Amino acid sequence: MPVMSPADLQKFIDEEFPQAVEAGAVIEHLDDTSIRIRLPTHERNLRPGGTVSGPTLMFLVDFGFYLLLLGRLGPVALAVTTNLNINFMRRPERADLIGEGRLLKLGRSLAVGDFMIRSEGKPDPVAHATVTYSIPPKRGLPQG
Template sequence: MTLAMNAQEVMDYMAEVFPQVRDDFAIDRLEETSLTMRLLTDERHLRPGGTVSGPSMFALADCAVYAMVLARVGRKALAVTTSCSVDFMRKPEAGRDVVAECRLLKLGRSLAVGDVLMFSEGRPEPVARATMTYSIPPAR
C-alpha cells in the first residue's frame, strides 16, 4: 500500500475542488490507512451555547474520510459519500479545535469505508464517532 498524494497535495486539491471550506480543515498527520484532521473551529462552527455544531462535526468526519480516500486513490473529485452514521456523545469544549482520528477500514475498487473518532483538542474522551462509506468513480 502506498499513498497517491501527501498531506499537502490532498489539502491543495481539496482547496481547489471545495474552495468554500479551504480555511476550515488541516491535516496534522497522514499515513497509509489513517490520518488526523482538525476542524479549525471558528465562530461560524458554533451553535447556541457556544459548542461546536453537529453539522460542523459531520463536515469534519466527511472531509477526513474524503481526504483519506484521496490520499490513497489520487485526484478523484467525484468520490462521494453514500452512507453515514454519526453518534454524538458529548459536547465539544468551547474554544478548542475538534480533532478527527480517521481510519480507513476498507478500500475496494468502488467503495471505501472509514471510521472517525472526534475529540476536543487535548481531551481524551471522544465527542463523536462516525462511520462513512464512499463511492469511488470507476477508472476511465
C-alpha cells in the same frame, strides 16, 4: 505510502473544493489507512448554548475521510459519500477538534471507514462516525 501527500491534497482542495478552504482544516498525519486532521472552531461553528454544532462535526468526518481516500487513491474528485452515521457522545469543548479516521475497507467501488473526534486536550471522544464512500469507475475500463 499514500499516493498524495498532505501538500498535494491541500493543492487539490484549493483548486477543486475551495469552499472547504475557509474551514481551515489542517492534516496533521496521513498514511495509507489513517488520517489525523485538526479543525479550528469559530463563532460560526457554534449553535445556541455555545457548543460546537453537529454539522461542524459531520463536516470534519466527511471532509477528513474524503482526504484520507484521496491520499490513498489520488485525485478522484468525484468520490462521494453514500452513508455517514454519527453518534454524538458528549458536548464538544470550544477548542480545536481533532479527527482521527481509519480506512477499514477499500474495494473497487466502495470505501468504508470510521472516525473519532475529540476536543483538543481532552481524552474522551465527543463523536464517533462510520462513513462509506462511492468510488467512481476508472474511465475506459469495462464494468462488470
